[in-house]
Amino acid sequence: IKLTYANFPPAPTFPCVQMERWKTEVEKRTNGKVAVQTFPGGSLLDAKEMMDGVVNGQADIGCLCMAYQPGRFMVTNAAALPLGIPSAKVGSQALWDLYSKYQPKEFADVKVLTMFTTAPANIMSKKPVRTLADIKGMDLRASGEAAQILKAWGANQVGMPMSSTPEALQKGVVQGLFSSVEVMKDFKFAELCKYITMTETNIYPFAVVMNQKKWDALPDEVKAVFEELAVEQCLWTGEYMDAHVQESVDWSKAEQKVEVIELSAEEKAKWNALLAPNVDEWVKQAKAAGLPAEEIIDDLKASIATFSQK
Ligand code: 3IO
Numbered sequence: 520i521k522l523t524y525a526n527f528p529p530a531p532t533f534p535c536v537q538m539e540r541w542k543t544e545v546e547k548r549t550n551g552k553v554a555v556q557t558f559p560g561g562s563l564l565d566a567k568e569m570m571d572g573v574v575n576g577q578a579d580i581g582c583l584c585m586a587y588q589p590g591r592f593m594v595t596n597a598a599a600l601p602l603g604i605p606s607a608k609v610g611s612q613a614l615w616d617l618y619s620k621y622q623p624k625e626f627a628d629v630k631v632l633t634m635f636t637t638a639p640a641n642i643m644s645k646k647p648v649r650t651l652a653d654i655k656g657m658d659l660r661a662s663g664e665a666a667q668i669l670k671a672w673g674a675n676q677v678g679m680p681m682s683s684t685p686e687a688l689q690k691g692v693v694q695g696l697f698s699s700v701e702v703m704k705d706f707k708f709a710e711l712c713k714y715i716t717m718t719e720t721n722i723y724p725f726a727v728v729m730n731q732k733k734w735d736a737l738p739d740e741v742k743a744v745f746e747e748l749a750v751e752q753c754l755w756t757g758e759y760m761d762a763h764v765q766e767s768v769d770w771s772k773a774e775q776k777v778e779v780i781e782l783s784a785e786e787k788a789k790w791n792a793l794l795a796p797n798v799d800e801w802v803k804q805a806k807a808a809g810l811p812a813e814e815i816i817d818d819l820k821a822s823i824a825t826f827s828q829k
Contacts, residue, residue: 520553520741522733525563525578528682532705533763534582534725535559537635537756541727541748548744555580566680570728574628579733585724586663587680593808594623597815598636598724599664600801601794604823607699607764608757610636610722613822615753618726620818626726630734633749635756636722637699638764640665643712644695645688649780651789660684661697664797668720669697671793681706688712698723701760704767709775715768716780718790727752 524542526535535557542555558564564572569583570591585592586599595618604610614634618626640661648654655673662678669676677693681702687693688711695712696702699722703709734742771777782790798816805812 520737522553522555522579523558523563524555524580524582525558525569525572526582527561527564527566527569527584527680528559529706530559532681533637533701533756533760534584536759537752538582538727540755540759541633541752544748544752545744548748549741552738553741553744561682566682570629573728573730576730576732578730580632580727580729582725582727584662584680585726586665589663591625592623592724592726593805594618594621594625594810594815595634595724595726596663597801597805597819599721600798600816600819601664601668601721601791602798602816602819602823604636604639604722605719605827606757607636607638607722607760608754609823609826610638610724611753611757612826613819614724615750616822617815617819621815626728629728629731631749632727632729632745633752633756634724634726635753635760636724638701638722638760639719640668640698640721640723641700641718642695642697642714642716643700643703643708644714644716645712646694647714647778647780648695648716649782650786651793657695658693659695659697660687660693663723664721664801665697665723667797667800668794671797672790684708699760699764700771701763701767703771703775703777704763709771709777713776714778714780715771717782718787720794 563578569581573581585595598614642648657674659674660677661669666676666678802812
């Protein structure tokens with residue numbers, strides 16, 4: 520059985536590292552019955568065409584960032600709200616539980632193989648950001664809820680997928696970005712962005728989806744291997760991400776002379792206060808879409824608390 524697996528960013532970045540790990544485990548656990556051919560760097564499907572490309576069979580499997588189509592993935596994007604997720608491991612588990620409980624209809628046409636999140640987002644910039652005055656009007660790149668957060672802080676948010684960001688930074692279209700900071704090393708953003716402002720605000724949620732017909736045609740023992748890998752892959756990726764963020768920060772400081780800026784408690788309180796309306800806005804939109812919005816937020820908060828204690 521040959522399966523194609525599409526991914527949008529370059530091979531050394533975390534969505535592709537987890538893809539290669541999944542491929543290795545699948546090929547091992549099916550004793551070579553399944554062969555997975557991986558396509559990093561948008562070579563089969565691009566960031567924004569990932570979901571439709573898998574639905575219509577251009578790729579058998581695809582890895583997508585749900586922030587790139589916020590309206591389409593309303594339920595799972597609730598995990599991207601500023602709710603205090605402390606790590607990728609906690610975020611990944613909370614996201615998987617959210618998906619499993621609500622089974623959102625936007626995934627009805629695919630088989631969801633796993634989900635995971637980034638570590639919390641921080642500001643990486645060419646100029647230092649120490650106060651809200653510094654961020655005001657700064658051209659910063661983000662997507663989905665992270666972009667709404669930048670807007671609330673007064674930045675000029677510029678929306679684009681991560682895979683388009685190296686060129687935008689290079690050309691000066693943006694002065695920095697807001698995402699998990701393992702990208703400082705993996706995309707070499709530390710060569711241009713000499714400052715990280717630690718805000719630890721929110722995560723980006725990801726899904727790995729499979730074409731439904733391809734899934735239906737798999738033998739039961741292969742399906743069992745994929746099912747057994749779902750939660751395992753979610754945890755593996757969360758742990759990999761958290762460790763890799765630390766590695767990236769250490770490398771950025773030691774090799775690239777990057778300054779890590781910590782906000783004082785007083786300054787941080789001002790930043791957080793500006794984000795209060797963000798959850799309310801999501802609740803309003805989710806209710807308009809007929810979703811049990813408050814229940815989703817309450818469930819997320821409970822999962823975050825539970826997984827944070829483990
Ligand atoms: C991301 C996306 C691709 C490769 C590495 C990455 N690290 C964090 C993200 C999150 C994301 O999708 C984004 O747009 O910030």
